[in-house]
Amino acid sequence: MQKAISIIPSEIATGKLHSYLLGAVGPRPIAFASTIDERGIPNLSPFSFFNVFSANPPILIFSPARRVRNNTTKHTLDNVLKIKEVVINIVNYELVQQMSLTSTEYGEKENEFIKAGLTMLDSDLVRPFRVAESPVQFECIVTKVEALGKEGGAGNLVFSEVVKMHLHETILDENGSIDQFKIDQVARMGGNWYSRANKGMFEVPKPLSRLGIGVDNIPEEIKSLR
Numbered sequence: 001m002q003k004a005i006s007i008i009p010s011e012i013a014t015g016k017l018h019s020y021l022l023g024a025v026g027p028r029p030i031a032f033a034s035t036i037d038e039r040g041i042p043n044l045s046p047f048s049f050f051n052v053f054s055a056n057p058p059i060l061i062f063s064p065a066r067r068v069r070n071n072t073t074k075h076t077l078d079n080v081l082k083i084k085e086v087v088i089n090i091v092n093y094e095l096v097q098q099m100s101l102t103s104t105e106y107g108e109k110e111n112e113f114i115k116a117g118l119t120m121l122d123s124d125l126v127r128p129f130r131v132a133e134s135p136v137q138f139e140c141i142v143t144k145v146e147a148l149g150k151e152g153g154a155g156n157l158v159f160s161e162v163v164k165m166h167l168h169e170t171i172l173d174e175n176g177s178i179d180q181f182k183i184d185q186v187a188r189m190g191g192n193w194y195s196r197a198n199k200g201m202f203e204v205p206k207p208l209s210r211l212g213i214g215v216d217n218i219p220e221e222i223k224s225l226r
Contacts, residue, residue, distance in 0.1 A: 014068050014153045022048075023190030027197075030188060031062035032089035032099055033158075034128040035079035037108070042120065042129055043075045044102050044112035046091065048188035049155060058162040060088055060138060063148075063155035071152040075108055077145075084142035085126035086160055089134035092184045093196055098133075125163050135171045135183055139164040 009017050022028075031050035035043045049063035064077040080086055091099050098116040106112060113120045119132035123139045130137040140160035148155040173179040185197045 014151075018068055018153055019190065022188070026189040027187030027195035028189075030091045030099065030186065031060070032091050032095070032102075032131060032134060033062060033064075033076050034087040034089060034131065035076050036083055036085070036128045037075070037079050038082055041109060042111055042113060043079055043108075044116070044118070044131070045074065045076050046099050046103055047076070050088075059143075060140065060160045060162060061157050062088065062160070063157050065155045066149075066152050068152045073156075077156050077158075080142045080158055081145060083127060085128055086140050086142055086158065087123055087126065087128045087130050088138040088140060088160060089131040090136040090138075090183070091186055092135050093186050094184070095131075095133055096186045096194060123164075130166065135168045136178075137166040138162045139166075 007017075007020065028048040029050050031047045033045055033047055037043065045064075047062045047064055049065065051061065053059050053061050064074045066073055076086075098118055101116045102112040104115075106115060112118075113129065113131075120129040121132040121137075123130050126139045126141065130139070138160070140162050142158055143161050144157075144159040146157040146159070148157065167178065171178055171183045173182075180201060181198045183198075187195045187197065189195055
């Protein structure tokens with residue numbers, strides 16, 4: 001067996017724990033979240049604490065965590081607590097550099113769409129803008145925000161119900177489904193690392209047509225061949 005170190009989270013610094021968690025749990029999809037404040041000022045920021053959690057109702061959840069260094073909150077969280085709407089844009093390889101630029105901590109009056117050179121597209125059912133360049137855009141109503149703590153590093157789960165979605169036709173296959181190669185998604189790893197999905201994909205068919213015997217039932221003479 002491989003040697004391992006064991007860690008109790010409460011016994012190490014939050015920053016170090018953060019790096020272990022993000023280095024181990026990945027690749028993580030990115031929610032490129034567009035929100036708006038009460039004055040109508042747009043905000044755009046990426047979050048890799050993100051996934052889909054339900055199809056009926058269609059629920060996406062992302063988490064703008066409190067900053068580890070000073071326990072402050074992000075504009076995205078401040079916005080969804082007041083204007084309970086968000087557009088979650090999917091990030092492909094072509095968008096990754098502009099997406100990264102929006103993670104800079106600009107002032108609350110700055111428009112990250114303009115900073116990153118991205119196109120603001122009016123949404124149909126919510127107030128925040130869509131990113132026109134994103135291959136998939138989810139217009140969402142925020143149904144709940146659940147704080148996971150009050151200290152630096154604590155997450156805030158933003159439950160986002162999809163009310164309308166927009167897909168670029170260029171990412172669809174002949175059956176109208178999303179082609180996993182054409183969408184060319186990127187995901188976050190630890191540190192400054194990203195993963196480009198279509199450069200490392202492989203297919204594993206589900207064993208639905210017949211039941212696998214299981215490793216525990218493999219005959220010993222076959223196991224001994226390893």
